[in-house]
Each structure stands twice: as C-alpha cells, then as structure tokens.
Amino acid sequence: MVEEAESSRLSGAAVRLELAGDRMAVLAAIRSDLGPDKPLGGQRIALCGHVTAETAVQVNTLVELGAELVWAASSTSTTDDDIAELVRRSGVVVHGRRGMSEEDLRLGALAALRAWPQGPTMVLDEGAVMIRALHGELADVPAPVLASEKTPDGLTVLEDLDKLRFPVVKSDESFGKHAVDNPHGTAQSLVETIATVSGRMLAGKVFVVAGYGRVGTGVAAKARGLGARVIVTEVDATRALLAVLDGFEVLPMAKAAAVGDFFCTVTGAAGVIHREHFAVMKSGAVLANGGHLPVELDVAALYGMTKRQPLSPQGTEILELDDGRKLTLLGGGNIVNLAAGRGNASEVMDVTFASQVLALLNVLPQASALAPGLHPLPPECDEYVARALASSLGIDLSADEDS
Numbered sequence: 001m002v003e004e005a006e007s008s009r010l011s012g013a014a015v016r017l018e019l020a021g022d023r024m025a026v027l028a029a030i031r032s033d034l035g036p037d038k039p040l041g042g043q044r045i046a047l048c049g050h051v052t053a054e055t056a057v058q059v060n061t062l063v064e065l066g067a068e069l070v071w072a073a074s075s076t077s078t079t080d081d082d083i084a085e086l087v088r089r090s091g092v093v094v095h096g097r098r099g100m101s102e103e104d105l106r107l108g109a110l111a112a113l114r115a116w117p118q119g120p121t122m123v124l125d126e127g128a129v130m131i132r133a134l135h136g137e138l139a140d141v142p143a144p145v146l147a148s149e150k151t152p153d154g155l156t157v158l159e160d161l162d163k164l165r166f167p168v169v170k171s172d173e174s175f176g177k178h179a180v181d182n183p184h185g186t187a188q189s190l191v192e193t194i195a196t197v198s199g200r201m202l203a204g205k206v207f208v209v210a211g212y213g214r215v216g217t218g219v220a221a222k223a224r225g226l227g228a229r230v231i232v233t234e235v236d237a238t239r240a241l242l243a244v245l246d247g248f249e250v251l252p253m254a255k256a257a258a259v260g261d262f263f264c265t266v267t268g269a270a271g272v273i274h275r276e277h278f279a280v281m282k283s284g285a286v287l288a289n290g291g292h293l294p295v296e297l298d299v300a301a302l303y304g305m306t307k308r309q310p311l312s313p314q315g316t317e318i319l320e321l322d323d324g325r326k327l328t329l330l331g332g333g334n335i336v337n338l339a340a341g342r343g344n345a346s347e348v349m350d351v352t353f354a355s356q357v358l359a360l361l362n363v364l365p366q367a368s369a370l371a372p373g374l375h376p377l378p379p380e381c382d383e384y385v386a387r388a389l390a391s392s393l394g395i396d397l398s399a400d401e402d403s
C-alpha cells in the first residue's frame with residue numbers, strides 16, 4: 001500500500017519533471033548544442049537552489065554536460081520531496097526535505113561543500129549561502145575555480161564581503177533576469193496571484209504599484225492590460241518620470257493610499273506602506289507585497305490596528321479596522337507569488353538557470369587567470385539566451401543575420 005502510494009507520487013513527479021523540461025527551451029538548446037562534448041567533464045559542482053522540477057532540469061543539464069554534482073536545498077519550505085527522490089535515484093546527492101529546520105538547511109549546504117576532499121571546482125549559489133560559508137566556517141575547504149550567484153540579494157552580500165577567495169560571475173545581472181524574468185515572468189506571476197487569490201476583477205479598479213523598477217514596470221503594464229487604472233509611487237525622480245512618460249499617474253503613497261483598490265509593493269525597501277496609509281484605505285482594499293523580503297508592508301502595524309480573520313493557510317486574511325472597514329492582506333505580507341501563488345513559470349526559471357549554466361561554460365576556460373572577485377556575465381551568454389528563447393517562440397532571426 002505504502003509502496004504503491006510512493007510509486008504513484010514518483011510517477012507524478014516524473015511527469016512534472018518532463019513537463020518542466022519541455023518548457024525550458026534554453027537549457028534544452030544548451031544540452032543539444034554542447035551535451036555531446038561534455039564541457040564540464042571532471043568538474044565537481046556544489047549547487048544551492050530550491051528543490052523544484054525546474055532546478056532538477058538545470059541539475060540534469062549540468063550532469064549531461066559532464067559534471068558531478070551535489071545539490072543543497074535553499075529554502076525550508078519549497079522542497080518538492082518527490083522531485084528530490086527522483087533526482088537521488090538518478091545518482092545525484094540531494095540535501096533537503098520539506099519542512100526541515102533552518103539549521104538542517106545550513107548543514108545541508110555545508111555538507112554539499114564538503115562532499116569532496118579536494119573541494120568543489122564550481123559553486124552555483126543562491127543567496128550567497130555557499131560562497132559566504134567558504135569565507136567563514138568552511139574557509140579550510142579549497143577554493144573553487146569559479147562560482148556564480150543568481151540573486152540580487154546574494155550579490156549585495158558578496159559586495160559587502162571584504163575579499164573574495166575566487167572569481168564569482170554575477171549571473172543575476174543578465175538579459176534573461178532583467179528583461180525577461182523581472183518585467184514579464186515575475187510581473188505576470190504577481191498580477192495573476194493577486195487577481196486569483198483575492199478573487200477580484202481588476203478591470204476598472206485602481207491598482208497602486210509601489211516602485212517602478214524592473215519588476216514594477218511589468219506589474220504596472222500587466223495590471224493596465226487587465227483594465228486596471230494604474231497609479232505608480234516612486235522615490236527616484238528618473239523612475240517616476242519614466243512612469244509618467246509611460247502614461248501612468250504618479251502620486252505619493254500618502255495620496256494613493258486613499259484611492260487604491262489594490263496595492264502591490266515591489267521596491268526592495270522597508271515600511272513602504274505603513275500605519276498612516278492603512279488608516280485612510282478604502283474598505284475592500286487588497287494588499288500584496290511582491291518584494292523579496294516581508295518588510296515592504298508594515299504588517300506588525302496593520303495587525304496592531306485591526307481585528308484579524310484568517311482566510312487561508314497561505315496567510316490571506318481579512319483585517320477589520322475599528323470603524324468596520326475591511327482590508328485584505330495576501331500571503332501575510334510575504335513575497336506573494338511564492339507564498340500564496342504558484343510562483344514563476346518554468347519558462348522564466350529557464351532563462352535564469354540557463355544564464356547561470358552559460359556563465360560557467362563561458363568563463364571556465366579562462367577562470368584560472370581571473371582575479372578573485374565579482375565578474376560580469378559575458379555578453380555572449382545573453383545573446384545565446386535571446387536566440388534560443390526567440391527560436392522556441394518560432395521567431396526567425398535569420399533575415400536580420402543575412403542583411
């Protein structure tokens with residue numbers, strides 16, 4: 001009985017993995033172009049990342065390119081245990097299980113870095129967890145030849161580190177992340193989560209976007225595409241002007257708070273919507289944070305001034321103010337598309353993961369000559385991603401090449 005249930009779960013995971021692979025065209029192009037040459041033959045890779053079907057496609061790609069790999073989960077809550085089991089059965093060590101403690105998560109990353117007596121030759125990091133460990137408690141582990149970091153927060157950590165022991169490619173700063181993931185994938189995922197979880201129609205409503213950066217431009221455009229009347233709040237004059245030129249109304253949050261039906265923060269800053277703003281909101285207003293950290297909405301202040309009625313285990317709540325007005329908070333103020341939605345589509349993760357793989361492949365031949373420190377992603381990686389993605393969309397770029 002137990003075995004039957006496990007086998008049915010694993011076949012479900014195998015289907016999810018296959019579907020993700022079918023939708024990740026850039027990684028497929030890399031496997032087809034370079035797989036037979038095994039350019040990562042002899043490389044020992046320690047990888048930190050969410051244990052999902054999409055990361056499994058990246059892991060399988062690295063193995064097909066010839067690498068030996070150990071994978072450590074990057075979050076206690078996102079691990080897909082069945083995907084982890086499938087990958088383990090293919091011979092890759094995976095540290096992580098859903099619901100593990102933060103301490104076990106940390107120990108998993110350390111174990112991956114200690115997997116080989118000579119240390120890993122490459123580190124693919126998320127949030128600088130592994131790279132930081134190699135500069136602290138694991139400073140005795142031999143330095144890898146090359147590492148890459150795929151999140152902005154991780155890069156901020158690395159910029160603050162005194163002196164890096166080895167070269168690190170900033171794979172976060174890529175065309176894929178900035179031009180595809182942020183304004184299209186993430187923005188779509190945020191707007192669809194807000195609409196679905198709130199169960200509300202956007203057309204005709206006032207949708208306030210805090211922050212007109214890479215993600216905010218996309219959120220504003222996609223909310224407008226669904227018929228919302230969009231207001232932007234910004235602290236940077238150049239970004240505020242761009243929002244005006246794109247046809248959006250720009251207001252300070254103190255004024256937008258009183259007229260908005262939906263609020264989405266995507267600033268990376270803390271306390272963007274606070275007590276004075278909540279106090280003037282219309283009944284029925286929907287609040288969501290799309291920023292990485294749960295600090296953009298002052299949820300503690302909101303809880304302090306309202307009665308709470310939980311609606312879902314994902315942190316959606318109705319919050320009633322003293323005068324009876326009701327606000328809806330989605331995802332408890334956490335990054336809403338991950339906390340309460342289905343997260344980014346496989347196509348979006350494809351460009352991010354492919355940029356990271358291409359960073360390693362392109363830089364590896366000259367890595368031993370590179371100075372320790374942060375290095376930009378070579379432009380040919382962006383070009384490759386753009387071509388492979390365009391081709392998967394059926395776009396023929398050959399005419400431009402011939403002219």
Ligand SMILES: NC(=O)c1ccc[n+]([C@@H]2O[C@H](COP(=O)([O-])OP(=O)(O)OC[C@H]3O[C@@H](n4cnc5c(N)ncnc54)[C@H](O)[C@@H]3O)[C@@H](O)[C@H]2O)c1
Binds near residue numbers: 233
């Ligand atoms: N939800 C997701 O899946 C997802 C994906 C990618 C990035 N993110 C997160 O989204 C956030 C924004 O990322 P980005 O790449 O657009 O950053 P960005 O730096 O391009 O844009 C942020 C913008 O917010 C503005 N801003 C800062 N403080 C503000 C304030 N108090 N009020 C109004 N505007 C303010 C800045 O001037 C800037 O223009 C980050 O926290 C990032 O980690 C989330």
